[in-house]
Amino acid sequence: MDMPSPLTPATPADAAPVILALPKGRILSEVGPVLDRAGIVPATDYADEDSRRLRFPTNDPALDVVRVRPFDVATFVAHGAAQIGICGADVLMEFDYAEIYAPLDLGIGRCRVSIAEPTPREPDEDTARWSRVTVATKYPNIAQRHFAQRGIQAEIVHLNGAMELAPSLGLAKLIVDLVQTGSTLKANGLVETEVIAPVTSRLIVNRTALKTRPEAIGAWIARFRAALAETAGL
Numbered sequence: 001m002d003m004p005s006p007l008t009p010a011t012p013a014d015a016a017p018v019i020l021a022l023p024k025g026r027i028l029s030e031v032g033p034v035l036d037r038a039g040i041v042p043a044t045d046y047a048d049e050d051s052r053r054l055r056f057p058t059n060d061p062a063l064d065v066v067r068v069r070p071f072d073v074a075t076f077v078a079h080g081a082a083q084i085g086i087c088g089a090d091v092l093m094e095f096d097y098a099e100i101y102a103p104l105d106l107g108i109g110r111c112r113v114s115i116a117e118p119t120p121r122e123p124d125e126d127t128a129r130w131s132r133v134t135v136a137t138k139y140p141n142i143a144q145r146h147f148a149q150r151g152i153q154a155e156i157v158h159l160n161g162a163m164e165l166a167p168s169l170g171l172a173k174l175i176v177d178l179v180q181t182g183s184t185l186k187a188n189g190l191v192e193t194e195v196i197a198p199v200t201s202r203l204i205v206n207r208t209a210l211k212t213r214p215e216a217i218g219a220w221i222a223r224f225r226a227a228l229a230e231t232a233g234l
């Protein structure tokens with residue numbers, strides 16, 4: 001009888017479940033209906049943020065779900081720890097990972113990355129004459145790139161939240177953050193002065209996984225595409 005070699009992995013990669021990384025926090029509730037339409041039913045506590053579990057089986061033994069911080073979805077997928085994921089275009093723009101392919105716009109988590117300041121700019125204020133500006137943001141790369149394109153050097157104050165406090169407390173002249181309704185800016189005495197980019201959530205895929213497991217990964221992309229088509233037909 002053939003004995004398994006100690007060098008043979010217990011679960012060959014192509015038999016291991018595909019891992020779908022989902023963002024905890026505000027998009028998770030919008031992701032639920034998309035999963036439903038794609039026929040994916042994770043263990044019920046995946047949406048319970050009080051649950052300490054991070055990896056969840058689904059109704060399909062070929063798919064497990066992990067729940068991670070929104071910025072980390074891109075990291076898990078870029079490194080192939082998860083083969084597919086759902087994350088905001090803001091996160092993709094910030095990291096610009098070559099390993100990530102984003103085939104589908106899921107149309108959820110709709111907002112924009114914008115610049116906001118304490119007072120509206122005078123119409124004749126010539127920002128082209130700025131050479132440097134201090135910017136509070138959790139998107140240092142997006143902010144730096146945006147201002148660099150205008151010949152302005154952005155000095156970044158990297159915050160993970162509550163950016164809106166920065167201008168009034170003298171931490172930065174302006175902020176780069178997500179805006180949806182504008183109510184957070186308004187409540188903190190800021191006005192949106194420029195939209196850098198619109199944002200929605202995307203289905204993302206690890207490029208190597210798509211090459212090495214084209215059938216499995218391609219089938220999941222097709223399931224999400226069909227779910228979107230169904231939404232469009234509603």
Ligand SMILES: Nc1ncnc2c1ncn2[C@@H]1O[C@H](COP(=O)(O)OP(=O)(O)OP(=O)(O)O)[C@@H](O)[C@H]1O
Nearest residue numbers: 025026027069070088089090109110111178179180
């Ligand atoms: N106001 C908003 N409206 C719509 N979508 C948003 C809004 N804010 C964030 N998003 C989307 O949801 C994603 C996650 O945002 P969320 O605010 O939950 O993350 P976070 O607070 O940065 O997470 P963390 O817990 O890691 O700090 C963002 O990357 C973006 O794509």
Ligand SMILES: O=P(O)(O)OC[C@H]1O[C@H](OP(=O)(O)OP(=O)(O)O)[C@H](O)[C@@H]1O
Nearest residue numbers: 026161162178179180181182183184185
């Ligand atoms: O324009 P609005 O509708 O007010 O939305 C914008 C707010 O939403 C996001 O924060 P979130 O509420 O996700 O909390 P966070 O600061 O913890 O990320 C973002 O960072 C803004 O603060």
